[in-house]
Amino acid sequence: MSGKSEAVNGQSAPPSVPRAAPGPGIGWNEVKAELIEFFSSIKLAMSMFLIIAVAATIGTVIQQNERADVYIKEYGEEAYRWFIRLGWTDIYHTWYFTSLLALLCINSLTCFRQRFPGIWRSMHQDKVSVQLPFIKNLKQTVEIPVAGTKEGVSKGIVQYLAEKGYMVLAKNEPGEATLYATKGIMGRVGAHMAHLSATVIVTGGLIGSLYGPDYKL
Secondary structure (H helix, E strand, O other), X not given: OOOOOOEEOOEEOOOOOOOOOOOOOOOHHHHHHHHXXXXXXXXXXXXXXXXXXXXXXXXXXXXXXXXXXXXXXXHOXXXXXHHHHHOHHHHHHOHHHHHHHHHHHHHHHHHHHHXXXXXXXXXXXXXXXXXXXXXXXXXXXXXXXXXXXXXXXXXXXXXXXXXXXOEEEEEEEOOEEEEEEEOOHHHHHXXXXXXXXXXXXXXXXXXXXXXXXXXXX
């Protein structure tokens, strides 16, 4: 009936509650972004370096691949049992040491892949084909009035910066001149070359851990 709710067994039927629309599921793009963020973390790299350093210290202090009687004589039988359980008598071939090396290698490659292309593009980007409003909108700008002609002032600035070791790009147009000076570009590239170097070293350690000789007696 119009204007009244339906009754069942003398009781009013509860109003129907609309179902909430299902939220968007987690797709591959979200998972990929999370994985890239995790593997490119500097904190992860520092943690891996620290743990590997501790494991390498253990492998240096405790003699590797010696006979059982050597460990029992030096550390005792109970300690030797723990060494066997933890893999400390051959720590460089344990699954966890190999996993640490692999994780560090993935971290180094991911960091390089994420950061180096932007640096490379920045190095080759045309930085003098910009307009005055763009320069004025930069976060750090300073206006300095100078006396002289445009050609003379720009030539003097280029010569001064070049003498200071800057690489200068210049563009002269009627009415204005644009200069761009940079210094220490190799320092920006060096950090990423260090990532590649670490990857090569870690890959060598990983190959040695997996396929290196095992001298257990």
